[in-house]
Amino acid sequence: MSNPISDGMGWRVTASIITFFASIIIIIIWLFFYAENYTIYQNVAIVVVIFLGFIAIMAATWASWGMKQSREGKWRSSSSTSSSSNKKGDLE
Secondary structure, three states, rough: OOOOOOOOHHHHHHHHHHHHHHHHHHHHHHHHHHHHHOOOOHHHHHHHHHHHHHHHHHHHHHHHHHHHHHHHOOOOOOOOOOOOOOOHHOOO
């Protein structure tokens, strides 16, 4: 019997770990071998681009899983599952 929350998490966790370490390795290689030919601002820009690329890959990897969990109602906040109602009159 499969846990519905963990469905599809194996490859996502693997992709997250590989992408994280690949980003770190790319930054190290850049700074040790290629950075001296560029100004400090260009090097900072390269590191920021690598970071943004990492964030984009993580967002693309995890967004579909998060939307699926939200659609199935597995990640509801405690306020939405409470027995009290949120009527307009309650806020006044």
